[in-house]
Amino acid sequence: MVQKRELIKGNSDSLLLCLLAQQPMYGYQIIKELEKRSQGYFNFKEGTLYPALHRLEKAGLILGKWQMLSNGRPRRYYHITAKGRTKLSTERVQWQDFINAVNMILQPAEN
Amino acid sequence: MVQKRELIKGNSDSLLLCLLAQQPMYGYQIIKELEKRSQGYFNFKEGTLYPALHRLEKAGLILGKWQMLSNGRPRRYYHITAKGRTKLSTERVQWQDFINAVNMILQPAEN
DNA sequence: ATATAATACCTTGCTGTTCTATGTATAATT
DNA sequence: AATTATACATAGAACAGCAAGGTATTATAT
Incomplete structure (x- = not known):
């Protein structure tokens, strides 16, 4: 599958916030x-x-937050904030709006 | 509605090709x-x-293609090429793949 | 009559996001 | 002993979108 990498622009924030909303990760x-x-x-x-x-x-x-493993290797765990959760829900709506708008152009497509 | 403008990046080409696939426009x-x-x-x-x-x-x-109106004002009408139509169909698939991938992250969302 | 808005094209410079490449360091595998 | 995987980071290049500016004509509003 050939990807179009530029599509991700402006969308990666939502993906990260969404993951971190489920659990802290590094x-x-x-x-x-x-x-x-x-x-x-x-x-x-x-x-x-x-x-x-x-x-x-x-x-x-x-x-x-830095967390030191037993073996001495450090990891930086990221936690979502309240502000981040608010942002995430906003971005979910924006993402849906965007899909809808694009599909209004691409969908009526018998071409 | 507050938009996230960056989302359009990498997607505008598809929109333009799609419009021009239906009819030439300026x-x-x-x-x-x-x-x-x-x-x-x-x-x-x-x-x-x-x-x-x-x-x-x-x-x-x-x-x-430049087209001169009767009033002397010029317009540049764009026509899609065969290569453009091929590209459009590829981009349609890529767009769908992208939506699917994003939704795999955002959808399982009870957060 | 005159000013403003709409039509129709264009370019320059800024910004923000992604990627490639590079760097550091340790642990696990081959 | 060498390579791969883990884990962090940054600098520089590439690219797309936007604001702002420019030119010029036509239509509308004052």
Whole structure:
């Protein structure tokens, strides 16, 4: 399947917030989880994900907490905030509105 | 309704190709038509649309032809090419794949 | 008559998002 | 001993959309 990567632009925030609304996760885990849940469709790059998480944290939508594993390797677990949950529900609506609008153009399609 | 404008990125090509697959149109008309068909959702800026049309033409997906009106005002009508129609059908599939993938993340959502 | 809005094209520069590439470091596997 | 997987991070390039500006004609409103 050939993907159109640009489609993800502006949508990744919703995906991240949605995952973190279910449980706190760390960056590397999020990448794997998105890939798994989308049956291999999503393959977030680290250069995309980490800056995105930093943006979301800076915006107060998520909160990162360092957690040291027994083996001494640190992970940064991100938790969604109340503000983040509000944002998520807004973005869900916006996503649906967007799909509807696009389909109004693409659907009546006998061409 | 508050829109998330970035969502359109990577999707506008499909919308333009779809319109032009139905009939040749000129830039200004496309803007109005997209607004009308989406019930006011889409409001393409000229700074977005004209460069987009130029890109599509350069890629051989559409073909522009100047047409002089009786009043002397020129319009540039764009026609879809065979290559453009092929591209459109590919993009339709990609769009559906993308929706499906996003919904795999957002849908199982009781949060 | 005159000002404003609508039509119709265009470009430049800014911004934001993604990706590639690179860097660091440890643990597990081959 | 070498490679892969885990886990974080950033810098620079590419690209699309937008605001703002420009030109020019026609139609409408004042």
